[in-house]
Amino acid sequence: MHIGKNLGLKKVLIWSKRDIVIFIIIATIPTATYEIFHFPWLALPWLPMALIGTAVAIIIGFQDNATYDRFWEARKIYGSIVNSSRIWGMLVKTYISNSQTQQSLSNSELDVIHRRLIYRHIAWLTALRHQLRQPREWETKNKKYNIENVEHFIVPEHQISLAEDITPYLSADDKEYILRKKNRAAHIINVQSEDLKNLLNKGLIENFRYIELQRILSDFYEHQGKCERIKNFPYPRQFATLNLYFVWIFIILLPFGMLPEFEKLGHHITWFTIPFCVIVSWIFRTMDKIGESTENPFQAGSNDIPITSLSRTIEIDLLEVLNETDIPKPIEAANDILM
Structure with a gap:
């Protein structure tokens, strides 16, 4: 996530430099042909161009609104994970204590239980983020302009394996069991649930408090499921693909519609078609890339x-x-980008 005050013009230009070169070529060819060879048939009436541009703007606005909803929902889900995790830590410490158990334990024995349950939850967070960082075919991170935009920071989940990352938080038996599973994060919650059941059977936790802790585990399942829904269900490809086609159709036709409009201001003023086409094309394409x-x-x-x-x-x-x-x-953020 970018946390700087603003993106900065340099970063925006790096992100869109390839598009700008293409826009210049697209605008220059018909303009030069129109001016040098005097082909009046290249000029298109502005009305159909305005209709196409209006339709494309509406479609892009719909896409950006829908993709922002996905982004904001993901942020709210992780906000819920933060809150539920803090509640988990608090309840583990307060519910599993000598005042609530049928048998007395030493402080060191209680500390072992607290540490096991809380460390295992940190392992769940680790497994979840590793799963969410796995690439999907439809994701756009590996496009050239996105690679250039993020080349100055490192993705931790791509530098260290899950097995190595969860080692400090799980026992050897738990780690071996978890790594045999496909959905590691989900099975960590299963292990947590089994551990709570054993504590209940041993009389180390009361039934009411056991139910409350299991409810928190259910919340973690729900949070994980919501994250997986966003991760594994792409923005509908018919919208993403056709929107891109519509944008480029408009960009290609744009100079043909601008030529007669600038010619009305004077013969050589027609050359202003090039910079204005580049500006308009850049705006439309950048709006599309924001949604992407x-x-x-x-x-x-x-x-x-x-x-x-x-x-x-x-x-x-x-x-x-x-x-x-x-x-x-x-x-800490690297190059104003926080992972």
Whole structure:
């Protein structure tokens, strides 16, 4: 996610430089042909161009609104994960204590239980973000203009394996079990649920508090399912693909419609068709690319949800609940981009 005050003109031009070159070529060829060879039949009436432009603008507006809804829903889901995780840490500490158990445990024994449940939750956060960072065929992060836009930062989930990343938070048996599964995050919640059931059977937690902790685990399942829905269900391809075709049809026809309009101002004024076509084309294409860059909020792009940073924030909060001293630092932005 970009957290700077603004994107900066340089970054915007780097992001769209290839398009600008194409726009110049598209505008120059018909304009030069019209001026040099005097082909009046190249000029198109402006009315159909205005109708096409209006239709394309409406379609792009619809797309940008729909993709922003996907982005904002993803942010709200991760906000819920943050809140539920803090509640989990609080309830584990307060519900599993000597005042609530049928047998007395030493502080060190309680600390082991607290640490196991909270560390396992951090492992769930780790597994979830690794799953959400896995690429999908329809995602646009690997397009050249997006690669250039994010080349100055590193995606942690692409630099370290899940097995290595969850090692500090799981026992050897839990890790071996989890890595055998396809949906690792979901099975970590299953292990948490089994652990709570064992604590209930041993009389280390009351039934009411057991139900409340299981409800929080159900919330985690729901949050994960919502994230997977956005990750695994793309913005409808008929909208994304046809919108792109419509934009380029308008861009290609645009200089033919502008030629007679500028000729009305004077013969040599027709050359102004080129810069004005480039400006209008750039606006329409950039609006289309804004929607494209927003439709996949978990693909590790510069405009995505910073799930790595949010997960680190949760980890810090939970480790402080355990009163640990070896606490990692918050994720810092690189080149104004927060992962």
